[in-house]
Amino acid sequence: MVLDETDLQILRLLSKNARLTNKEIGERLNKTATPIFKRIKRLEDHGYIRGYVAVLDYDKLDRGLVAFTHVQIKDHSRVGLQDFLERVIAFDEVLECYQTSGEFDFILRIAARDIKSYQEFMINKLIDLVPLTSVKSTFVMREAKKE
Amino acid sequence: MVLDETDLQILRLLSKNARLTNKEIGERLNKTATPIFKRIKRLEDHGYIRGYVAVLDYDKLDRGLVAFTHVQIKDHSRVGLQDFLERVIAFDEVLECYQTSGEFDFILRIAARDIKSYQEFMINKLIDLVPLTSVKSTFVMREAKKE
DNA sequence: TCTGAAAGAGTCTGACA
DNA sequence: TGTCAGACTCTTTCAGA
Numbered sequence: 001m002v003l004d005e006t007d008l009q010i011l012r013l014l015s016k017n018a019r020l021t022n023k024e025i026g027e028r029l030n031k032t033a034t035p036i037f038k039r040i041k042r043l044e045d046h047g048y049i050r051g052y053v054a055v056l057d058y059d060k061l062d063r064g065l066v067a068f069t070h071v072q073i074k075d076h077s078r079v080g081l082q083d084f085l086e087r088v089i090a091f092d093e094v095l096e097c098y099q100t101s102g103e104f105d106f107i108l109r110i111a112a113r114d115i116k117s118y119q120e121f122m123i124n125k126l127i128d129l130v131p132l133t134s135v136k137s138t139f140v141m142r143e144a145k146k147e
Numbered sequence: 148m149v150l151d152e153t154d155l156q157i158l159r160l161l162s163k164n165a166r167l168t169n170k171e172i173g174e175r176l177n178k179t180a181t182p183i184f185k186r187i188k189r190l191e192d193h194g195y196i197r198g199y200v201a202v203l204d205y206d207k208l209d210r211g212l213v214a215f216t217h218v219q220i221k222d223h224s225r226v227g228l229q230d231f232l233e234r235v236i237a238f239d240e241v242l243e244c245y246q247t248s249g250e251f252d253f254i255l256r257i258a259a260r261d262i263k264s265y266q267e268f269m270i271n272k273l274i275d276l277v278p279l280t281s282v283k284s285t286f287v288m289r290e291a292k293k294e
Numbered sequence: 295t296c297t298g299a300a301a302g303a304g305t306c307t308g309a310c311a
Numbered sequence: 312t313g314t315c316a317g318a319c320t321c322t323t324t325c326a327g328a
Contacts, residue, residue: 003208011208014201018165021304035313037306050204053294054161055197061150061158068215068247068254070285089292099289100215107215107285138217138254142246145236147200168321179297184323 001046006031007039011048014040015147018052055146063111065118066095066140070104074131081105084130093121104136148193153178154186158195161187162294165199202293210258212265213242213287217251221278228252231277240268251283 003011006029013025022033022040029036043049058066073084081099088108089097096109112118118137126135150158153176160172169180169187176183190196205213220231228246235255236244243256259265265284273282 011201011203015203016200018199018201022306023304031312032314033305034307034315038312041306046207047204048207050202052165052199052201053163054158054165054199056158056162057194057197060193060195066245068245085289085291094292096293097291098213098215098287099291100285100287102285103283104285107287136250138247138249138251140245140247140254142232144232144244144246145241146243169323170321178295180322181298181324182296185295188323 001042003043003048007043007048010036010039011043014049058111061111062113065112065114066143067110067112067118068138068140069108069110069122069126070134070136070138071106071108071126072103072133072135073105074133076105080130087129088126091121091125093125148189150190150195154190154195157183157186158190161196205258208258209260212259212261213290214257214259214265215285215287216255216257216269216273217281217283217285218253218255218273219250219280219282220252221280223252227277234276235273238268238272240272 009029010025013020013028022036026033026036040049058064071084073080075081075083084106085097085099088094088106093110093112094108095111098107099105100107110118110121112121122135122137126132156176157172160167160175169183173180173183187196205211218231220227222228222230231253232244232246235241235253240257240259241255242258245254246252247254257265257268259268269282269284273279
């Protein structure tokens with residue numbers, strides 16, 4: 001499937017604000033709502049749009065501590081990596097999980113109430129999962145962009 | 148503002164799928180669409196919900212190379228940090244920007260077509276912004292969770 | 295805080311250029 | 312690919328419990 005400039009602009013708009021109506025998008029692209037609707041349907045069906053999510057303010061939700069946790073595990077076999085992945089994404093604290101190449105095997109985005117909860121997550125949940133080689137935490141002070 | 152269990156469940160559902168209708172959410176929580184509507188409005192007005200975005204598949208968009216770029220800058224004054232932040236979020240390649248504490252000053256989530264485009268971004272855009280102390284790139288092989 | 299009815303708005307389909 | 316009209320569905324408001 002080939003995307004034209006209109007498709008790309010639709011994706012650009014929706015990645016910033018998924019609540020735009022087809023009519024509003026159409027007005028910006030000089031079209032009516034119908035072709036916008038059809039194009040979005042096509043983009044969804046072909047997997048270009050994977051879904052729509054609400055962006056929450058974790059500060060207000062008493063989960064103001066957001067961290068990136070860089071994890072290196074001991075067992076690098078396919079089974080070992082898959083095992084860690086499946087078990088770690090089951091935790092509510094894990095907002096995102098990326099398998100990576102390079103120094104770390106996984107980067108996790110974590111939300112916890114405070115530093116104490118974060119440490120509890122580390123000690124009682126993360127560390128027990130599978131044998132780890134290293135864990136490095138970086139705390140987020142400000143989210144400046146998100147799309 | 149105090150959130151009850153119903154509010155939290157609404158947030159949980161919408162953070163995974165923002166396309167659920169008020170009626171569908173109501174059915175899961177044993178209520179009608181009206182109270183769900185009112186609660187969501189309240190959560191939006193009070194900033195618990197910051198917005199709604201489409202999740203795109205960057206693989207398919209020929210921006211399959213997603214990386215976390217860890218940046219340490221030379222000038223740690225408030226102005227220096229703010230300056231870098233404002234200029235870096237203007238780049239299309241920058242999907243997300245987090246100001247962090249610890250080893251790095253910023254973590255960027257970057258999307259590029261391939262390794263060559265990524266290097267071009269680094270050399271022609273990122274490096275020129277402000278004097279940097281270190282830049283470390285970690286490439287994403289798989290996104291296993293995102294909410 | 296909730297239900298249920300009703301108006302307003304958006305989505306989605308189909309005929310046609 | 313696109314416009315337009317109409318059916319359908321969801322959102323939103325309001326009266327009442």
